[in-house]
Amino acid sequence: MSWQEIAAEKKAHQLDSVPKEWLASGLPSTNDLNIIEFPRTVLSPLDIEITESTVSSLLSQLAEGKWSAVQVTTSFYKRAIIAQQLTNCLTEIFVDRALSRAKELDEHLEKTGTVAGPLHGLPISLKDQISIKGIDSTMGYVSWIGKPAEKNSVLVDILESLGAVPFVKTNVVQTLMWVETVNNIFGRTSNPYNRSLTSGGSSGGEGALVALKGSPLGVGSDMGGSIRIPSAFCGVYGFRPSFHRVPYAGCVNSLEGEDAVVSVLGPHCNSLDGIKLFYKSVLSKDPWLKDPLVIRKRWSEEEYNLVDHGNGGQLCFAIMWDNGLVVPDPPIKRGLEMTKNALLAAGHKVIDWTPYKQAEITETLQAIWDSGSYEDFRRAAAPEPVIESMRLLPEDTPLQIRPDKPSGMTAFDLWQVHKKRRDLRQEHAQLWEDSVSKTGTGRPVDAIICPAAPYVAPPHGFCTTPKYTMTFNLLDYPAMVIPVSHVDQQLDVKQPRSEFYTQDDREGYERYDPKIHEHAPIAIQVVGRTMEEEAVIAMSEVVDRALKAANA
Structure with a gap:
């Protein structure tokens, strides 16, 4: 079979395990762009109540036995399948396996009167690269079809030990290394607020699914913005932790062996309570005993209570209005x-x-990636071509997003780039310390607030710069995306400009039209210093409460 036939066969069997009654009829036409509310029109009141509950509320109802794990998993499956029909956000769907797991949890609760763990009965979606024994992790590569994982990734083992129910895997961009979502197996994922726009990437399937409330909690990965950009574009919360705090062992990945700036796993959720619970629960299982790269650092309640930040009294936030490269659009x-x-x-x-x-x-980060990505992508993709552009239409101007030849960089050359990265981190750490002279609190800045991208979700193929996120990958700063609002054509009008930082800045300005981005979510990032995950979660809660109070 040709690679095209193999891909088509895989896609054709995607919904084989799904009960036909879960498939929604009367779907919106392709001209209906904002479909965020459509699931509510076809689901039962109970399914709506369950799938629109916060993670904390779900876990409480599950622990009390009001809702069974089978019922909760079924309700989220129904909504996830509708999300798939609307946005093409899923890859692997394993209904019998997940419902069997949920039934075991219900039996455990009935026999013992206690939950199996802090995530008892909670359905969790996983980015396609996170391995589940017996299930493919294709990562968008046709050549990886039919090669199911021989064992769970460490994170899946931990989540199951906590009582969670993995139930679907979600779509990614081929190679993982771009901030949109399309591959030759499962196709392109769209934004549920406006399907003419991208969901972001590479965790774009997670962003779309969680936005449509087809999953209460999803796990994505982030090497240059791949959790934060889909979260921002799809209007959900998303958290990029520091290197080596969440176990990564057993996942498939791109650029394996590149250890200077590594990918990290983190959560997507519709509420911050789920973000905190995921992170705290995973750390409670001593993941460093199962993944030797994980740093031995338990959850710190003191750090969450902002002991290093004035105990959460008056905080000082610093806003980076632009990065000196591309000025953000009006929204x-x-x-x-x-x-x-x-x-x-x-x-x-x-x-x-x-x-x-x-x-x-x-x-510097681009140089690190490019040192081996040409060879990595082509060896993994063969015999299919490496996708070179995210553009939707052939007549669109191509956007070259992959290196077109090997870097030719020697090991010594790469060491010099690594030294540059080290020096930049040192300089930035000193810059942060020196901010104590500007805050008036006696402390350096508590957190930086900045865009997650210079634009809201753009049309497919036009996500041209991840520079507002990749900065913090090189610096290894934890960062939380918080949704703020949505595009308003009256408020977000284009403003005249005559000076531009770069050609990217000029082109972005010329492309902006609020009509194109109708209904698109607006989000910001809250950024802390390395290993300050607990504090960043707490400070994000401060920001989120302030925004909710201001908009009440």
């Missing part, structure tokens, strides 16, 4: 202004953050 600027005003109203301090060596930071 993003409005989101930052809304955040600033909300924090000031809540009694916190807000100062400006001056971007520091952003071009050098992103160029």
Whole structure:
């Protein structure tokens, strides 16, 4: 069979395990772009109640026996399948396996009167690269079809030990290394708020699924923004932790062996309570005993209570309004202004953050990736071609997103790039320390607030720069995406500009039209210093509460 036939056969069998009554009829036409509310029109009141509950509420109802794990898993399956029909967000679907697992949990609760763990009965979706024994992890490569994982990834073992129910895997971009989602097996994932726009990537399937409430909690990965950009574009919360705090062992990946700036796993959710619970629960299982790369650092309640940040009293946030490379579009600027005003109203301090060596930071990270990605992508993809452009239509101007030849970099050359990365991290750490002179709190800046991208979700193929996220991958700063608002054509009008930082800046300005981005979510990032995950979660809760209070 040709690679095209193999891919087509895999896609054709995707829904084989799904009960036909779960497939929605009367789907919106392709001209209906905003389909975020469609699932509510076809699901039962009970399914809606379950799938629109917060993670904390779900776990409470499951622990009390009000809802069974089988019922909760079934309700989320129904909504996930509708999400798949609307946005093409799923890869692997394993109904019998997940429902069997849910039944075991129900029997455990009935026999013992206790839950199996802090995530008892909670359905969890997983990015396609996260391995589940007996199930493919194709990662968008046709040549990886029919090669099911021989064992679970460490994270899956931990989640199951916590009582979770893995139930679907979600779509990715071929290679994982771009911030949109399309591959030659499962196709392209669209944004549920406007299907003419991208869901982001590479965890775009997770972003779309969680936005449509087809999963209460999803796990994605992030090497340059792949959790945060889909979360921002799809209007959900998403968290990129520091290197080596969440176990990665057993997952398939791109650029394996590149250990200077590594991919990390983290959660997507519709509420911050789920983000915290995921992170705290995973760390409770001593993951460093199962993945030797995980740092031996338990959840710290002291750090969550902001012991190093004035115990959470008056915080000082610094806003980076732009990165000196691409000026954000009007909706993003409005989101930052809304955040600033909300924090000031809540009694916190807000100062400006001056971007520091952003071009050098992103160029250094790109050099690290490019040192071996040409060979990596082509060896993994053969015999199918490596997807070179995310553009939707052949007549669109191609966007070259892959290196077109080997880097020719020697090991010594790469060492010099690694030294540059080390030096940039050191300089930025000092810059952060020096901010103590500007805060008025006696402490350096508590957290940086900035865009997750210079734009809201763009049309398919036009996500041209991940530079607002990849900066923090090189610096290894934990970062949380928080949804703020949605595009408003009256408020987000294009403003005249005559000066531009770069050609990317000019082209982005020329492309912007609020009509194109109708209904698109607006989001911001909250960024802390390395290994400050607990504090970043807590400070994100401060920001989120302030925004909700301001918009009440």
